[in-house]
Amino acid sequence: MPAVQETVDQVRRIDVDQYKYGFETLIESDKAPKGLSEDTVRFISAKKNEPDWMLAWRLDAYKRWLTMREPKWAKVDYGPIDYQNIYYYAAPKKAPASLDDIDPEILRTYEKLGIPLREREALLGIRKTDGQNSEDGGAEPAGGNGYGRVAVDAVFDSVSVATTFKAELAKAGVLFMPISEAVHEHPDLVKKYLGSVVPVSDNFFATLNSAVFSDGSFVYVPPGVRCPMELSTYFRINERNTGQFERTLIIADKGSYVSYLEGCTAPVRDENQLHAAVVELIALDDAEIKYSTIQNWYPGDANGKGGIYNFVTKRGDCRGRGAKISWTQLETGSAITWKYPSCILRGDNSRGEFYSIAISNGYQQVDSGTKMLHLGKNTTSRIISKGIAAGHSNNTYRGLVTSHRRATGARNFTNCDSLLIGDQCGAHTVPYIETKNSSTVFEHEATTSKISEEMLFYCRQRGLSAEEATALVVNGFVKDVLQQLPMEFAVEAQKLISVSLEGSVG
Amino acid sequence: MPLLEIKNLHVKIDGKEILKSLDLTVNAGEVHAIMGPNGSGKSTLAYVLAGKAGYEPTSGEVKFDGKNIFDMTPDERAAAGLFLAFQYPLEIPGVATMTFLRTALNAQRKKRGEAELSTPEFIKRVREAAGKLNIDQDMLRRAVNVGFSGGEKKRNEILQMALLEPRLAVLDETDSGLDIDALKIVADGVNRLRALQRAFVVITHYQRLLSYIVPDIVHVLSGGRIVKTGGKELALELEARGYAEYQEEAVE
Ligand SMILES: Nc1ncnc2c1ncn2[C@@H]1O[C@H](COP(=O)(O)OP(=O)(O)O)[C@@H](O)[C@H]1O
Numbered sequence: 001m002p003a004v005q006e007t008v009d010q011v012r013r014i015d016v017d018q019y020k021y022g023f024e025t026l027i028e029s030d031k032a033p034k035g036l037s038e039d040t041v042r043f044i045s046a047k048k049n050e051p052d053w054m055l056a057w058r059l060d061a062y063k064r065w066l067t068m069r070e071p072k073w074a075k076v077d078y079g080p081i082d083y084q085n086i087y088y089y090a091a092p093k094k095a096p097a098s099l100d101d102i103d104p105e106i107l108r109t110y111e112k113l114g115i116p117l118r119e120r121e122a123l124l125g126i127r128k129t130d131g132q133n134s135e136d137g138g139a140e141p142a143g144g145n146g147y148g149r150v151a152v153d154a155v156f157d158s159v160s161v162a163t164t165f166k167a168e169l170a171k172a173g174v175l176f177m178p179i180s181e182a183v184h185e186h187p188d189l190v191k192k193y194l195g196s197v198v199p200v201s202d203n204f205f206a207t208l209n210s211a212v213f214s215d216g217s218f219v220y221v222p223p224g225v226r227c228p229m230e231l232s233t234y235f236r237i238n239e240r241n242t243g244q245f246e247r248t249l250i251i252a253d254k255g256s257y258v259s260y261l262e263g264c265t266a267p268v269r270d271e272n273q274l275h276a277a278v279v280e281l282i283a284l285d286d287a288e289i290k291y292s293t294i295q296n297w298y299p300g301d302a303n304g305k306g307g308i309y310n311f312v313t314k315r316g317d318c319r320g321r322g323a324k325i326s327w328t329q330l331e332t333g334s335a336i337t338w339k340y341p342s343c344i345l346r347g348d349n350s351r352g353e354f355y356s357i358a359i360s361n362g363y364q365q366v367d368s369g370t371k372m373l374h375l376g377k378n379t380t381s382r383i384i385s386k387g388i389a390a391g392h393s394n395n396t397y398r399g400l401v402t403s404h405r406r407a408t409g410a411r412n413f414t415n416c417d418s419l420l421i422g423d424q425c426g427a428h429t430v431p432y433i434e435t436k437n438s439s440t441v442f443e444h445e446a447t448t449s450k451i452s453e454e455m456l457f458y459c460r461q462r463g464l465s466a467e468e469a470t471a472l473v474v475n476g477f478v479k480d481v482l483q484q485l486p487m488e489f490a491v492e493a494q495k496l497i498s499v500s501l502e503g504s505v506g
Numbered sequence: 507m508p509l510l511e512i513k514n515l516h517v518k519i520d521g522k523e524i525l526k527s528l529d530l531t532v533n534a535g536e537v538h539a540i541m542g543p544n545g546s547g548k549s550t551l552a553y554v555l556a557g558k559a560g561y562e563p564t565s566g567e568v569k570f571d572g573k574n575i576f577d578m579t580p581d582e583r584a585a586a587g588l589f590l591a592f593q594y595p596l597e598i599p600g601v602a603t604m605t606f607l608r609t610a611l612n613a614q615r616k617k618r619g620e621a622e623l624s625t626p627e628f629i630k631r632v633r634e635a636a637g638k639l640n641i642d643q644d645m646l647r648r649a650v651n652v653g654f655s656g657g658e659k660k661r662n663e664i665l666q667m668a669l670l671e672p673r674l675a676v677l678d679e680t681d682s683g684l685d686i687d688a689l690k691i692v693a694d695g696v697n698r699l700r701a702l703q704r705a706f707v708v709i710t711h712y713q714r715l716l717s718y719i720v721p722d723i724v725h726v727l728s729g730g731r732i733v734k735t736g737g738k739e740l741a742l743e744l745e746a747r748g749y750a751e752y753q754e755e756a757v758e
């Protein structure tokens with residue numbers, strides 16, 4: 001596994017912190033006045049030139065939000081968030097009209113992050129993933145493991161700055177665009193589906209998002225179409241004191257298939273930044289959506305200062321018969337992660353999957369898991385969660401699996417494994433199961449283990465350093481989930497795992 | 507210069523002295539056997555050479571190729587050519603044996619300033635070494651030692667040794683739990699690697715293995731020190747008479 005060695009080398013070159021995406025891009029930006037009020041909501045809506053129905057929807061959310069309270073049931077601990085001390089909208093001043101118009105600083109930012117925005121380069125694959133080459137070496141031919149054939153929507157602070165391969169996707173009938181654009185170009189689809197999975201008043205953070213969401217991606221795959229390439233959105237928070245509230249809406253019409261990947265990073269900052277996203281997935285009859293996340297927001301420094309507060313609502317609705325939604329997540333970043341990608345298994349014979357790797361190090365706090373709500377007949381779900389806690393971190397799996405009275409033949413299999421590295425960290429498993437149907441079969445397995453010193457010594461006797469040995473053992477621990485990631489990102493993910501664990505061993 | 511030179515070595519585990527004034531000199535090209543009753547400190551010696559945490563040398567010195575071994579981390583020792591075949595090889599779930607072999611080999615090569623092996627070259631070497639040890643492709647795809655039989659685990663240790671080409675290999679009871687056919691495969695694997703520049707320390711409780719791996723020198727370890735050293739005939743003598751007399755000596 002050359003990736004392990006390359007990762008360790010890369011990490012060694014970063015002297016201050018292990019977080020390598022922590023740089024800041026200096027560009028002029030356009031911001032809403034600080035704080036949240038009806039005016040802020042109107043400002044954002046006006047910036048996007050939104051139709052009245054959209055503004056009304058936002059204002060309704062804002063009014064409901066004023067009556068709500070932050071949820072406190074998760075096993076995370078943080079000081080009060082001052083919602084009036086946040087900018088709710090920031091956009092690069094020069095708005096790009098096409099890919100060629102993007103501010104070169106922003107292009108450079110994405111290049112540094114390894115995300116190609118110019119289609120030409122994407123086709124050549126400016127990204128290298130082969131561990132044998134040096135970091136600045138030559139290009140890898142298309143068809144390798146890089147981001148060769150992945151359409152990317154890049155969201156920089158509050159706006160989408162570029163969406164690649166739009167024309168080629170359009171040929172297949174796939175709509176892939178910033179949601180701000182979809183509001184104008186496909187209002188019927190947006191009106192029909194927005195808020196239909198995560199209702200406006202679902203929870204405090206989702207409601208906040210509904211009021212102030214700025215951008216995000218919109219995907220519609222028409223009936224019977226297999227989306228010809230991976231779709232990907234790359235979220236970047238750049239501005240200081242700015243929250244990011246993106247909204248993603250993916251609709252897979254009957255018999256269609258789409259695989260979508262979301263990646264995220266932010267600069268290193270001393271203060272905490274808020275990220276409250278909402279993702280809604282709708283799969284109609286026999287459609288399949290595969291949604292993968294590589295979440296690498298800034299986790300805070302070694303003493304727990306700074307980092308992103310990540311309060312995210314992600315939910316998929318298997319609305320049709322035989323629909324399938326699969327969530328795969330690799331969570332390595334954020335100071336606080338509060339996130340439960342869920343599936344509503346409404347259609348008969350529908351299937352939900354949740355594959356998760358959550359790694360916490362330093363003072364990170366992770367409370368993450370899933371909900372599988374079995375409503376239709378013969379619905380099945382599968383949950384595989386791998387939590388890895390190192391340093392002083394806390395890592396909780398929280399899951400809910402329910403079956404409705406009508407849901408005859410519902411089946412779930414859950415497996416939660418936790419691995420502890422060191423003795424200052426904690427791992428917790430909180431599974432809730434509710435069955436209202438006697439034919440339900442729900443199985444649950446859970447293990448917690450400490451990384452074995454014997455195993456590490458065995459590896460070291462074979463020549464692996466302490467970091468390499470840990471990375472190898474952890475990669476083995478998470479293998480079942482890693483295999484679920486699209487091939488284009490699996491190598492990347494493997495490296496990220498090693499980077500996240502840097503400093504966790506003696 | 508001897509390849510391994512141990513002088514007056516004392517080792518404690520959990521505050522208890524296990525090795526007491528142990529001396530041992532191994533030259534390149536030699537095969538030494540260390541025999542002794544259970545609990546005499548054979549594995550302790552193997553672990554302290556490999557650098558396992560908790561095995562604390564309290565006095566004496568160990569030189570490997572002229573360098574103080576205690577100045578080196580376990581992986582530095584490995585890269586310098588020290589290999590330990592574990593009495594109880596560890597399982598690493600989710601890590602394919604092939605991946606493990608490659609990671610280990612490249613980690614060592616890198617530490618020595620050598621280039622990584624190309625994929626075809628690596629695969630060629632593994633196939634060759636595995637074939638001789640009756641290890642099939644399926645076993646190489648399975649996770650390291652997970653679900654392996656006792657014999658498969660031991661053969662896997664020898665496979666790793668063959669690939670890593672150490673200068674000094676310490677085999678800790680590699681014969682235990684092997685039937686006669688497996689024992690021969692393992693012994694052949696070791697004999698193939700015997701070379702002028704390489705040495706072996708073969709730890710065993712029984713003489714049986716030494717009929718196949720014929721040692722140059724045999725030591726008896728008892729009560730944490732070497733109490734007798736002789737030629738290969740010493741092993742036969744021990745087989746016939748048992749360890750009782752040496753245990754007496756150690757108590758004195
Ligand atoms: N981890 C340990 N903690 C405490 N005592 C140990 C440990 N390992 C070995 N010992 C003790 O050290 C002595 C030698 O053990 P060992 O080296 O395993 O012997 P051998 O390999 O010759 O059978 C025994 O008395 C054993 O109980």
Ligand SMILES: [Mg+2]
Nearest residue numbers: 548549593679
């Ligand atoms: Mg032993």
